[in-house]
Every structure is written in structure tokens, then in C-alpha cells.
Amino acid sequence: MGEKDKAYVEIYDTTLRDGTQAEDVNLSVEDKIQVALKLDELGIDYIEGGWPGSNPKDVQFFREIRNYHLGWAKIAAFGSTHMAKYRAEEDPNLRALIEAQTPVITIFGKTWDVHVRDALRITLERNLELIRDSLAYLRPHAERLFYDAEHFFDGFKANSDYALATLKKAIEGGADCLVLCDTNGGTLPQEIAEIIKEVRSRLGKDISLGIHAHNDSDTAVANSLMAVSVGARHVQGTINGFGERCGNANLCSIIPGLVLKMGFKCKAGEPERLRRLTEVSRFVFEIANLPHNKYLPYVGRSAFAHKGGVHVSAVSRNPETYEHIRPELVGNSQRILISDLAGKSNVLYKARQFGISLSAEDPVVKEIVVRLKERENEGYQYEAAEASFELLMRRIVEGRKETFGFFDLISFRVLDVKRLEDERSLVEATVRLKVRGEEEHTAAVGNGPVNALDNAVRKALLAFYPELADMELEDYKVRVLAGEPGTAAKVRVLIQSKDGEDRWGTVGVSHDIIEASWQALVDAIIYKLLKSRRKRLEAA
Structure with a gap:
């Protein structure tokens, strides 16, 4: 050249x-x-x-x-x-x-x-x-x-x-x-x-x-x-x-x-x-709160996706037969649309990035790929919610419960009351958690249901985990997912959080916007607590 x-x-x-x-x-x-x-x-x-x-x-x-x-x-x-x-x-x-x-x-x-x-x-x-x-x-x-x-x-x-x-x-x-x-x-x-x-x-x-x-x-x-x-x-x-x-x-x-x-x-x-x-x-x-264009060259989900029988057979033997570059070079992955062969390279790459020890032969890699496919089919997307993806991997690799033992949910309730047309709604959240063997029952108001939930959870957890004081919810986005029409549709909630050191994104999906928000909110808190725990262990 x-x-x-x-x-x-x-x-x-x-x-x-x-x-x-x-x-x-x-x-x-x-x-x-x-x-x-x-x-x-x-x-x-x-x-x-x-x-x-x-x-x-x-x-x-x-x-x-x-x-x-x-x-x-x-x-x-x-x-x-x-x-x-x-x-x-x-x-x-x-x-x-x-x-x-x-x-x-x-x-x-x-x-x-x-x-x-x-x-x-x-x-x-x-x-x-x-x-x-x-x-x-x-x-x-x-x-x-x-x-x-x-x-x-x-x-x-x-x-x-x-x-x-x-x-x-x-x-x-x-x-x-x-x-x-x-x-x-x-x-x-x-x-x-x-x-x-x-x-x-x-x-x-x-x-x-x-x-x-x-x-x-x-x-x-x-x-x-x-x-x-x-x-x-x-x-x-x-x-x-x-x-x-x-x-x-x-x-x-x-x-x-x-x-x-x-x-x-x-x-x-x-x-x-x-x-x-x-x-x-x-x-x-x-x-930008827009769906990713899967047909984009190089970076689209379909850029290296193979469905036709002749194509699948050929790329299984030699990917160069129907791929102009190796997808891993641009962070993408080959997808065989009728099998479970796709995704392992991405999982291994992310595992290294997250400090999780995995080998290509480890059966847990396949389990992660299968779970990831299930979650994506349900509407989850992790590109701007890597904290949630790391937690998903750790839950599978380490056999962890959803909240990693930091707390357990007993129940939550959100009340949104509006009395007069020209008055603001009054939003109150009540949360019952089990933390270190103790039941915490708290309530808080907020500017909307998610803010009220966040305030109530923090109120319950701060005495046990003071590090949550410097965590902020920085951004909140909701996207209606294709599927059932109108108000019956699923929604995906993306939450961006930050503290004095970094930022992280978490995601939740449900037909219920409050439930989806709760999933993303809990992941944001768990990620912060895990980060603080690792920092303490490294210092020790």
C-alpha cells in the first residue's frame, strides 16, 4: 500500500x-x-x-x-x-x-x-x-x-x-x-x-x-x-x-x-x-432515545447475521465466505439466526472488561449467551446499560440472588393522587425491605413515582450503606417497545447514575412502567454497592 x-x-x-x-x-x-x-x-x-x-x-x-x-x-x-x-x-x-x-x-x-x-x-x-x-x-x-x-x-x-x-x-x-x-x-x-x-x-x-x-x-x-x-x-x-x-x-x-x-x-x-x-x-x-438501526453496515445487529441455509453452512466452515471482515474487529458478532452459536466472543470480551474470569470452554458462557438472548427477546438492551449486563453475568457466574444479599424486597407501593385539575399530583412511595435481618418500612414523596421510589429506598438503606449518599440518578428515559398496541405495550426504562468517580447505566423492562423503573433502580443501587465493596476489599 x-x-x-x-x-x-x-x-x-x-x-x-x-x-x-x-x-x-x-x-x-x-x-x-x-x-x-x-x-x-x-x-x-x-x-x-x-x-x-x-x-x-x-x-x-x-x-x-x-x-x-x-x-x-x-x-x-x-x-x-x-x-x-x-x-x-x-x-x-x-x-x-x-x-x-x-x-x-x-x-x-x-x-x-x-x-x-x-x-x-x-x-x-x-x-x-x-x-x-x-x-x-x-x-x-x-x-x-x-x-x-x-x-x-x-x-x-x-x-x-x-x-x-x-x-x-x-x-x-x-x-x-x-x-x-x-x-x-x-x-x-x-x-x-x-x-x-x-x-x-x-x-x-x-x-x-x-x-x-x-x-x-x-x-x-x-x-x-x-x-x-x-x-x-x-x-x-x-x-x-x-x-x-x-x-x-x-x-x-x-x-x-x-x-x-x-x-x-x-x-x-x-x-x-x-x-x-x-x-x-x-x-x-x-x-438519543431511538431504536438502533440493525441494518447499519459494520455495527448493525444484522451486519453479520446469517439465516439462509447455504450461508449458515458456509460461514460455519469459513466465515470469510459471507463476511467481508471479522465482526469482532468492530465489536460486533456473527449471528446464526436459527442456532445458539452467536454471542460467545462478545460475552468473553465483556467478561475480561468486567474482571470476571471465564474461558471459552466454560459451560457458563453458553448459559450467559442463552440468558442474554432470552432477555433481548423480552426487550432488554444493554448497550447503554452495561452495569445491568455486568450484574446479569455475575448473577449467573457467581450464583448470586438478584440483590446480591445487600437487601431483599418485601413489597413496595406507589400512590399517585390528583385532586384538582390545576394542582400537581401528590406522589408517595412506601417500601418494605429486609436488610441484614432487619425489616425496614419507609415512605417518601417525590417528583413522580420513580423519584418517590428512589427516595424511599435510600431512606431505608442509608443507615446500612452510607456510600449511597453520593450516588445520584442523572437521567431517566422510557421507550415503548414494539408489540402490543397502545397502553398494553411493554416499556424499557434506562437509568443513568453517577457518583464522584464514574457513571453507569441500568435497564428494566415490563408492561408496568413502575416495575420496569424498579428493576433499573435496584440494579443501579446494587452496582454502586458492589463497586464500594470491591474498593474496600482492594484497600484491605
Whole structure:
């Protein structure tokens, strides 16, 4: 593969900004923090957090993310060139970018002369000044400064001289990388290649180029890979291809394509990190409270699923017959839909991660796989609820009861009383537990049934387990599962918890939303208590 073997490609994620422009994708500040931390673990080089000049939520994100240590990724703030009525130093948008205090700043500007005349309603020369002056003003405030050439390919096809003139002004302004954007998503791969080759020919092969592709022609991934093949070394996209209209280039396909197919390097393509790809894909779907698309390449549940008799027979002898890569490389697994052969590699991988000693020959592995299949059939999903999956494994391996001996439930009751239409409901939970041989009978009120239950359980347990005082329920999501219609349907409850050291997710499933919430709540508490117990044993 020659020089390509040594080439590093920067991966720039814009899920938290461009991705949230997708229909049905809405992320809170806390959601965005969780996703950013997951992307950092994956090895993403740059994480675009949002547009601080456009809304308070993104301002809060940039403020909050400073409280976290990222091991690899750098946070980027996004904005536009300054408004024509201002000078660069007077523009509130540029000031907001600086105030975000991010090491990376990305701004976009107009490349297509039609947009300059019809959208901005300024002269072509004035637009060139906006590009150069905005970048020059931001240059001292950023470790890395990226310029997104909006509508570049459409602009180049309409007026190549002007499109190239905008890039030259970006270079004058001090941009580290010129990111060529297929904003309308209508350019095909062969056009991408031809245009990038011409750009490099006319501006010089030493300029740093990137690609930002949208998926309106279903070619965003192909366009991104093609751009790299002809010289781009910076790729922008989103996890799962989330984005406006038909979405953005899907990094879950681009990263393995670059590394496994084309011989390029990136941090997220290192073997240990690449094995997290499927987990990250499912995590982002879960945080967005959307069902995972099982048909996604590389990371979908169906990506390596085999059902036809000829296929099953062939892959049983040699997986390469119907699999283009080994699924384990991206953290996925082969699934034989009519047998119990699937899942062992994932279970063993997670066991190592959780510190559980298991060998491939251990019969308990098969028992875990069978139980996992049963739970998934019931509606459980563990991608964003790894604490519940670890507890499931430990219960099977160690022969533990549901609550690991910390306490036993005798009963609980939740009363939700509403007297007048314009008054808030009064919610009270009563819990009876057996703790260390003693019966605890407590009651508490709360803002809703789950909060009331949480308060009542803590009230019963705190005297025995004071470490629960620093545990918080951080997020709560409910999803109605396909099956029975309307209010008879099952629900899946996902709870995110945290303490002073880490975060964990737990899950519950039931036709009864209170029962599902109880399952997730109990798992969250048990996980915290087990964590504290291990810490004490290690200290001793």
C-alpha cells in the first residue's frame, strides 16, 4: 500500500452539532457530555460540541465540558464568518467562539457565488473579506483552526475560479485545514475525486484538505473515502450518520473503511478502540432515545447475521465466505439466526472488561449467551446499560440472588393522587425491605413515582450503606417497545447514575412502567454497592 500505509487521517465528529439537526434527534446538555466522553474513549480526534453563538444549550455544554478530562479528543466550537455589517472584532458570533475557550475553532463561509448574492446579498469581494478577516481574528485564539467551505462542490461546478478564491482567502486568514463541504449531498464519488484533484493541482499538493459530506444521494461514505483516496486527510461526519435531511457521512462506516479496507491510520482505528465501535453506535442511539438501526453496515445487529441455509453452512466452515471482515474487529458478532452459536466472543470480551474470569470452554458462557438472548427477546438492551449486563453475568457466574444479599424486597407501593385539575399530583412511595435481618418500612414523596421510589429506598438503606449518599440518578428515559398496541405495550426504562468517580447505566423492562423503573433502580443501587465493596476489599 506504499505511502498510504503511513498516512494518518484526522477524524472530526459533529454528532453533537450537525447530528442533532436530524429529525427526532434531541440531546440535552448531559446527553451531549455523555456522548462526548464516549467519543473520546473511541479515539475521535475532534469533537464539535455545537454553535455557541446560536443557543444557550451549547454555551452551557462548552462550560460544562471543561470539568472533564479528555484523554485524546479536542473539543471544537463551530460558527460562521462574521456578519457583513460588522468588522471581525465587533462580531458577537466570533466573540462567542472565543468565549467558548475550546482548543479548536471551526467556521464556515460561503463558496457558491449564488449564496453570496442571494443569501448574504453582498458582493463577491466582500465575502472574500469576511472569510479572510474572520479566520485572521480567530487565529490567535485557537490551537487548530478549521475552515468549512460550505457548498464547495456546487460552487466549484458553477464558478471554479471564485470557489478557489474563497479557499485562498481562508489560507491567508490562517486556516489549518480547508474542509470541502458537499452541503446539499448531491455530488457523486467520481465528481468528488475529479474536483479535489483539480483543487490540489491549482492550489498546490501541500495544502491540507478535509471532506464534509451529506447523504442526500446515499453516497456520503463513498464520497468521504474517495476524498481521502485523492489526498484529503481530515474527515468530518457523525456517529450513525445522524444529520439534517438524509443525514451526514457515517463515521461508523468511514473509520473501518479507512483502516481495514484502505490501509490508513487513525486513533479510532487502533484495534482496541475499533472494537468499541458497535458499542458506541448503540450507545448514541440509546442516548438519543431511538431504536438502533440493525441494518447499519459494520455495527448493525444484522451486519453479520446469517439465516439462509447455504450461508449458515458456509460461514460455519469459513466465515470469510459471507463476511467481508471479522465482526469482532468492530465489536460486533456473527449471528446464526436459527442456532445458539452467536454471542460467545462478545460475552468473553465483556467478561475480561468486567474482571470476571471465564474461558471459552466454560459451560457458563453458553448459559450467559442463552440468558442474554432470552432477555433481548423480552426487550432488554444493554448497550447503554452495561452495569445491568455486568450484574446479569455475575448473577449467573457467581450464583448470586438478584440483590446480591445487600437487601431483599418485601413489597413496595406507589400512590399517585390528583385532586384538582390545576394542582400537581401528590406522589408517595412506601417500601418494605429486609436488610441484614432487619425489616425496614419507609415512605417518601417525590417528583413522580420513580423519584418517590428512589427516595424511599435510600431512606431505608442509608443507615446500612452510607456510600449511597453520593450516588445520584442523572437521567431517566422510557421507550415503548414494539408489540402490543397502545397502553398494553411493554416499556424499557434506562437509568443513568453517577457518583464522584464514574457513571453507569441500568435497564428494566415490563408492561408496568413502575416495575420496569424498579428493576433499573435496584440494579443501579446494587452496582454502586458492589463497586464500594470491591474498593474496600482492594484497600484491605
